[in-house]
Amino acid sequence: MSPVPFGARLRAAMDARGPLCVGIDPHASLLADWGLSDDVAGLEAFSRTVVEALADRVAVLKPQSAFFERFGSRGIAVLEETVAAAREAGALVLMDAKRGDIGSTMAAYAATYLDPASPLFSDAVTVSPYLGFGSLAPAVDLARENGCGLFALALTSNPEGQEVQHAVRADGRTVAATVLGHLKAANADAASRGELGSYGAVVGATLGDLSSYDLATGGPLLAPGIGAQGATPADLPRVFGDAVRNVVPSVSRGVLRHGPDVAALRAAALGCADEVRTAVDEVRTPVERQGL
Numbered sequence: 001m002s003p004v005p006f007g008a009r010l011r012a013a014m015d016a017r018g019p020l021c022v023g024i025d026p027h028a029s030l031l032a033d034w035g036l037s038d039d040v041a042g043l044e045a046f047s048r049t050v051v052e053a054l055a056d057r058v059a060v061l062k063p064q065s066a067f068f069e070r071f072g073s074r075g076i077a078v079l080e081e082t083v084a085a086a087r088e089a090g091a092l093v094l095m096d097a098k099r100g101d102i103g104s105t106m107a108a109y110a111a112t113y114l115d116p117a118s119p120l121f122s123d124a125v126t127v128s129p130y131l132g133f134g135s136l137a138p139a140v141d142l143a144r145e146n147g148c149g150l151f152a153l154a155l156t157s158n159p160e161g162q163e164v165q166h167a168v169r170a171d172g173r174t175v176a177a178t179v180l181g182h183l184k185a186a187n188a189d190a191a192s193r194g195e196l197g198s199y200g201a202v203v204g205a206t207l208g209d210l211s212s213y214d215l216a217t218g219g220p221l222l223a224p225g226i227g228a229q230g231a232t233p234a235d236l237p238r239v240f241g242d243a244v245r246n247v248v249p250s251v252s253r254g255v256l257r258h259g260p261d262v263a264a265l266r267a268a269a270l271g272c273a274d275e276v277r278t279a280v281d282e283v284r285t286p287v288e289r290q291g292l
C-alpha cells in the first residue's frame with residue numbers, strides 16, 4: 001500500500017492542531033536562560049522539554065539541525081532521539097537542514113532524512129534549490145516514495161536572500177519565481193485530486209507584500225520569521241493573500257523563550273496557533289468558515 005502523502009498528513013494535522021510549526025532551536029543563549037549547561041546534557045534536557053510540552057499538541061516541530069550538529073556525534077544522537085520522540089507523540093517532524101548538492105550527493109542527503117531505515121528519518125526536510133531545482137530530484141523522488149515532504153527555500157526571511165532570490169533571469173522571471181514554478185509542477189498531481197501537495201516553499205513572513213509572486217504552488221508555504229524576526233500572525237493575510245490557507249507559520253525563539261516551564265511553553269504555542277487561526281479566518285469566505 002502506498003503511504004499517505006505528506007501534504008495530506010500536514011493538512012490533517014493543521015486542521016486538528018492548528019496551523020503552526022514550532023522550531024526546536026537550542027541556541028546557547030536559550031540554554032543559559034533555561035538554566036541549562038551549554039553541552040550535550042543541556043541540549044538533551046532542552047529538547048526533551050520541548051517535545052514533552054509540544055509534540056502531542058502542535059502540528060509540526062522543526063528541529064534546527066545546526067544546533068545539534070555543533071555538539072558533534074553526541075549532538076546528532078540527541079537529534080535522533082528528538083525526532084523519534086516527537087513523531088511518536090504525534091507531531092510531524094520537519095528537519096531543518098537546508099541541504100542542497102549535486103544530484104548524486106543529494107541522493108545521500110535524501111536517504112539521511114527521507115529513508116525510513118535512517119536514524120534521522122523525518123516527515124519532511126528543508127532543502128536548498130540553489131544548485132538548480134533539478135539537483136533535488138533524488139529528494140523529490142524519495143519523498144514521493146515514502147510519503148514525505150520537502151520545503152525548498154524560495155523567498156527566505158533574511159534580507160540578504162534578495163540578491164539571489166530576486167535576481168531576474170534572461171527570460172524575465174526571478175529566480176524565486178522559477179523555484180515556485182518548479183514546486184507548482186511537482187504538486188500538480190495532488191492539486192488535480194484537490195489535495196495539498198507535499199512539495200513546499202519557504203517564504204518568509206517578514207517579506208511584506210508578495211503579490212508580484214504566484215504563491216499558488218498547490219503545496220504548503222513554510223513561513224518563518226514570526227516572533228524574534230519581527231513578523232506577527234496578523235501580518236500573514238497581507239503577506240500571503242489567498243495563499244494564506246496553505247501557510248504553515250513557523251516560530252522558534254518566540255515560543256522557546258517561554259521555557260523551561262512546560263505549561264508556559266504550551267500556552268505560548270497554543271496562543272500563537274489561535275492568533276494564526278484568527279488571521280487566516282479573515283480571508284476565508286463565510287462558506288469556508290462553516291467548513292462547507
Ligand SMILES: O=C(O)c1cc(=O)[nH]c(=O)n1[C@@H]1O[C@H](COP(=O)(O)O)[C@@H](O)[C@H]1O
Pocket residue numbers: 023025064096126155156157158202203204224225226227228229250251252253254
Ligand atoms: O527554513 C527555515 O526554517 C528558515 C528559513 C528562512 O527563510 N528563515 C528562517 O529563519 N528559517 C529558520 O527558522 C528559524 C527561525 O527562528 P526564530 O527567528 O527564532 O523564530 C531558524 O531555525 C531559521 O534557520
